[in-house]
Amino acid sequence: MYKIAVFVSGRGSNLKAIINSIAQTEIKIEIVCVVSDKIECPAFEIAENYRIPTYSVSQNEGKDSVVYSELVSILKKMGTDLIVLAGFLKKIPDILIENFEKKIINIHPALLPSFGGKGMYGLNVHKAVFEKSAQVSGATVHFVDKIYDNGKIIAQECVDISDANSPEEIAEKVLKVEHSLLPKVIIKFSDNKVIEKNNRIYLL
Numbered sequence: 001m002y003k004i005a006v007f008v009s010g011r012g013s014n015l016k017a018i019i020n021s022i023a024q025t026e027i028k029i030e031i032v033c034v035v036s037d038k039i040e041c042p043a044f045e046i047a048e049n050y051r052i053p054t055y056s057v058s059q060n061e062g063k064d065s066v067v068y069s070e071l072v073s074i075l076k077k078m079g080t081d082l083i084v085l086a087g088f089l090k091k092i093p094d095i096l097i098e099n100f101e102k103k104i105i106n107i108h109p110a111l112l113p114s115f116g117g118k119g120m121y122g123l124n125v126h127k128a129v130f131e132k133s134a135q136v137s138g139a140t141v142h143f144v145d146k147i148y149d150n151g152k153i154i155a156q157e158c159v160d161i162s163d164a165n166s167p168e169e170i171a172e173k174v175l176k177v178e179h180s181l182l183p184k185v186i187i188k189f190s191d192n193k194v195i196e197k198n199n200r201i202y203l204l
């Protein structure tokens with residue numbers, strides 16, 4: 001069984017897409033827990049509907065939350081193979097990156113390295129894409145390292161936005177791409193079909 005932990009901060013539509021993709025195929029993937037920087041969020045409600053354990057994490061000692069050092073041991077005890085950031089808005093602390101080297105991936109709603117970095121999240125990304133009059137956008141799945149949106153790119157999928165009239169329209173088109181791309185990449189990890197060669201990432 002390939003075990004993943006999904007980190008969320010809001011709506012949870014990517015979490016739902018992952019849950020749906022697991023349900024629709026015979027792939028042996030288990031979401032062992034859902035983690036958020038929030039005490040409550042719609043994504044937690046989705047997790048609770050599927051009886052997936054949830055953890056609220058903070059840098060400090062919060063009354064209902066675990067601190068990152070506790071979270072590392074919880075994730076290791078659960079046998080977590082991959083951490084998936086699906087709309088998690090906080091920077092991942094070094095302790096997690098050091099304990100899960102090359103096992104943390106993130107989905108970004110643009111074609112990195114363009115339109116990425118600190119502050120580039122949610123509608124901010126699509127506003128920047130719109131204002132530049134970019135004609136294509138898309139989604140990127142990449143490894144997470146100690147710099148925002150900087151890790152090696154694993155997969156990308158483009159979408160035509162030449163007819164977009166607003167950043168919201170772009171967001172809608174890109175979200176559809178995210179929902180198809182992220183589950184595909186997770187399945188490739190579960191099949192051990194993500195390799196690094198000549199400093200590049202290949203999906204077999």
Ligand code: GRF
Binds near residue numbers: 109
């Ligand atoms: C997605 O657009 C994702 O690319 C970005 O945050 C958003 C999360 O949406 N990192 P949801 O919570 O999965 O609906």
